[in-house]
Structure formats: C-alpha cells, structure tokens
Amino acid sequence: MLHPFIGKTDLNPKTAIEKFFQNGKPGLGRFASCVATSTRNAVFGLNPPPMQKSKISPVKKQCSLKDIARQAGCAVSVVSMVVNKANNGVRVSDKKRREIERICRQLDYKANYHAQALRSGRSNVQAVLFDDGSFNAGIFVDILAGIKACARLLDNDLLIVGKGVAGDEVERGKQLLKNRQVDSLILLGTPYARRIPELSGTSQPVVIAGGPLEPAPFPRLYADAAPGIHEAVRQLAALGHTRILWVGCVTAGRLLVPDRREAFEAATSELNLRGEEIALTVDRPFSPSGQNEMIAGCKEQFSRYLGSHRPPTAVMAFNEPMGIGIYAALQERGLRIPDDVSVVGYDGHYANFAHPSMSVVSMETHEMGRRASDLAFRMTLDRKLIAEKAGYVERVPSRFLPGDSIAPARSTAVARRPRIKPGRIPGRARSSHKHAS
Secondary structure, three states, X not given: OEEOOOEEOOOOHHHHHHHHHHHOOOOOOHHHHHHHHHHHHHHOOOOOOOOOOOOOOOOOOOOOHHHHHHHHOOOHXXXXXXXXXXXXXXXXXXXXXXXXXXXXXXXXXXXXXXXXXXXXXXXXXXXXXXXXXXXXHHHHHHHHHHHHHHHHHOOOEEEEEOOEOOEOHHHHHHHHHXXXXXXXXXXXXXXXXXXXXXXXXXXXOEEEEOXXXXXXXXXXXXXXXXXXXXXXXXXXXXXXXXXXXXXXXXXXXXXXXXHXXXXXXXXXXXOOOEXXXXXXXXXXXXXXXHHHHHHXXXXXXXXXHHHHOOOOOEEEEOOHXXXXXXXXXXXXXXXXXXXXXXXXXXXXXXXXXXXXXXXXXXXXXXXXXXXXXXXXXXXXXXXXXXXXXXXXXXXXXXXXXXXXXXXXXXXXXXXXXXXXXXXXXXXXXXXXXXXXX
C-alpha cells in the first residue's frame, strides 16, 4: 500500500504508523506532522471525546434610560433629571416623577456610579481623619456619629481614614482629595492641630471639627464653653452657692483650654460670686490609657487640697474624669455629694455612670459633627464657599445638663459633719434634710 506520509509499504496501517513514529521521517513539515499525529490517534482510537457545549446563561441586558423613557412616554432628559435628582430648570410634575420612579423599580434600573460621578464632578463621599488610638475616643466618637448622621441625610457615604499599613493618614487624605476620590475632608482639630498647615494649598473642601481656637486656613467648628458654664454658675447661684471652686487641668506646664476658666471667671464676676481656682497636673489628658491616671491623680491631689483648705460649697471640674476623681476625694473624707458639696463636670459622655449622676456642661459634640458635615457638603456644591469660609469659625454653644450632683448649699453642714474613716463610701441620706425645690 502507499501511505501519504510513510510511502510504499506492505505493512498494515497500524504497524506502519507505529514504525513511522519509532523511526521518524526526516524532512516532514510541521503541518504534515500534525496530520500524521491526528491519523495515528484516529487509528488507535486515541482521539478525545467531543467537547460538550458549556451551559452559560445569557447575560441579562441592563435597563437603560431609553427603555424607561419609552415606557414613561417622555424624553430621556426628563428621566435622567428624575433619576439623578437634578434640577435643570425643567419642571416635572409629581405624577410623572412617581411614574418614572415606579418604572425604575419595576425594571430594576441601576444608575452607573462612574458616569454620575464624571458628569457631576462629585463622588458623594466625605472622608474623616480619625485615629482612635492616640486620644480620648469618647469625644471624637460623638463627633463622628454626628458626621455620619448628617452624611446619611445628604445621601453621602462616609470614608474613615485612619492609621494603617497604607501609610500616614494625613498624606492619604491629601491624596484622596487630589484624586477626587472624595468630595471633602473633615479632620478632628485636637489630635491633628499641628498638622493642619500640611493640608494648605488644596483646592477641595476641608473642615476642622473641634480643637483649640487657633488661626487656620480652613473653616472650624468650635465648642463654645461660655453658654453652658454661665448657665451652670447661674443655677448654682440660684441654689445659694457663694463659694464655687474651679478645678483646671495643667499638662507639660500648660493650662489646657483656658477658655473654660475664662468663662467661669466671667460668670462668677457677673453674678458677684466668690470664684476660687486651682489647677491639677495631668500627664496624658487625651490618651485613653491616661483617663484612669487622670482620675487617680486628681483624687490624690484634690484630697491634699481638702486637707489644708475648707471645702467649697460647689466644685466645677475641667472634665468628667477629673470630676470622678473629685467625687472619690470628697467621699473618702466623708463629704456627701450633693448634700455637702455640689459637683459639676464638663463634656457629657460618662455622667450617667457616676453615682450620683453628674451634672455636666455638654460640649454638644454630636451637633458639632453634624454641622461640620453640612458645611463640607455646602462647600462641595458651591465652590466659591471654599475661599469665602477660609479661616471662618462657627461656634457651637455648650449646654448645661443638670444631674443629681447639685443641691442647695448648706454652709454649716460641712462643719457639723462627723469625719468618716477613709475607704468608706457614705450613702446619700437626703431624707433627713429638707431642700428647697
């Protein structure tokens, strides 16, 4: 027989093909070799089974604005205006708007996020610089909650930029603004006070929430201590207190937030009260681990003060942890709160955990966060505000929240009170004394 690749042979086809692959065929081209291999596989039954057709379900066609417009019987531009909640000067009746929204739900329409962002120039994302490991998280968590609540009402998402393996959060925030991945940046003023100048020069909205009242190239929401402190002093005066002690906080030789002390001095002077002042030293006032140290240190220092001074009728503390330390020092010396000494704290985050519940001047940090988010959003919509609001300060007034730690003053009660052994926490025996309501 004459085989097309092996030549003339008397062997049967299987033997001839096997001999060909054993000895080789010089000069055989690549195509011929492939054909020869296919022939061998066919003769010896080595061909693989035919491939089964894959059962892939067809891709569902995405509903478009044209499809919605066709069913609603209106122009595509009208549908686009309703879907994107835009106002192009064209009035759409409420009936037509509801019909378009119904058709969108019926056809399961999903807007193209990237197309919307490209068209509007906005990502609808607000970023917040937040590091919960280096400062008192209680205050700033409240600010963050206010930002979140406002962003939700504005149909914005919230991106929290914190410390991580991706690098420094301030640099990452700058890069997010530069790349237009976020519309605005909100930073917490206290932990990032020294790094605010690094963000100068950005053309995107930046808002500062809280922190010291210092010059900055961006708008700032500032907690105004005066209204709440004035109201607290006024109510203490109405209860008959004439000797009110302000307990300030000093760290690294510097008095923290002097605005609070100044507000106290102004209030007592206005009401012709005898305002006294001391300052206790705290090493790490804004560190989470420093809160326990603040309480213990305040208890020890205020206890020494009570050992050499006649107790006042009322005490106002720089913040709640210091107020708790004052609680412990007073109770250790057998003085009852509020029967012997009334106590007012500042901040409003842990007041209900004290016993009795502490009266406080609330910083209204939730409201501060809400206003910061709203201002950042308005600056995003109207970019002229970025220049107009540079250096602007919006004061968020504090509020006095009465608790169970204030009562009418009894100047003679402290002198009559028998001393109780240290370590014993006396109960409140208010039933044996009548107070003015």
